[in-house]
Amino acid sequence: MIAPSLLSADFSKLGEEIDAVARAGADWIHVDVMDGHFVPNLTIGAPVVKSLKPVSSLPLDCHLMIENPEQYIADFVAAGADYITIHVEASRDPAATLREIRRLGAKAGITLKPATPVDALVPFLADVDLVLIMTVNPGFSGQVFMAEQAAKCAIIREHLNRLGSKALIEVDGGINPQTAKQCLDADVLVAGNAVFRAADYGVAIQALKNAKG
Ligand code: DX5
Ligand code: ZN
Helix, strand or coil: CEEEEHHHCCHHHHHHHHHHHHHCCCCCEEEEEEECCCCCCECCCHHHHHHHHHHCCCCEEEEEECCCHHHCHHHHHHHCCCEEEEECCCCCCHHHHHHHHHHCCCEEEEEECCCCCHHHHHHHHHHCCEEEEECCCCCCCCCCCCHHHHHHHHHHHHHHHHHCCCCEEEEECCCCCCHHHHCCCCCEEEECHHHHCCCCHHHHHHHHHHHHC
8 A cells, every 4th residue: 555645745735635646546645743843843633634634545654753642642532643653762661552542433543653673663563553664763754774674574474473463564764765664564565755756657656656565
């Protein structure tokens, strides 16, 4: 599946951009939420998700790059987030936060920065619907893919299989048709610039799907 990241879209017309990628074959819409503390950039929050919900036919995949995500879970669920992914480094109690996401009716995801060892996710894998492997340092679109990070996908896949978990694996950062080939263990590819900077969204999304085979 392909999840175009709105961070690379034209913010003056997000509704039209969502409609365009949906018609071009996108599966999810990836929404990058940044607080200027956990990452050195500020983007959008729950009010924007709430505005996008009625105009999106696709699941909204919200990637929270924010400190104390527990404070905002209820807002994001109320806004219509389908998947809510928290950073393991950002939450005081990731297990409780993941439980809260599910209790409120959304799908729960966990992720980590490139510098964080993959083992940090293991205690939470039985309680998530999505595991996001970052292949850039979170904060900005258009960065270069960190190839060595993709190896984390295979390790996560083994753990999920061992647990009998059907959680999906997603990769995010520097994904294009070349780097996607290095992410064969991923179920969902996030792509910002590779989709929204392309002349034809449909061609770009199909190229990503073809790369995965
Ligand atoms: C980075 C974000 C990504 C980013 C991806 O912090 O989490 O979702 O928008 O953009 P590209 O695909 O251009 O690297
Ligand atoms: Zn993201």
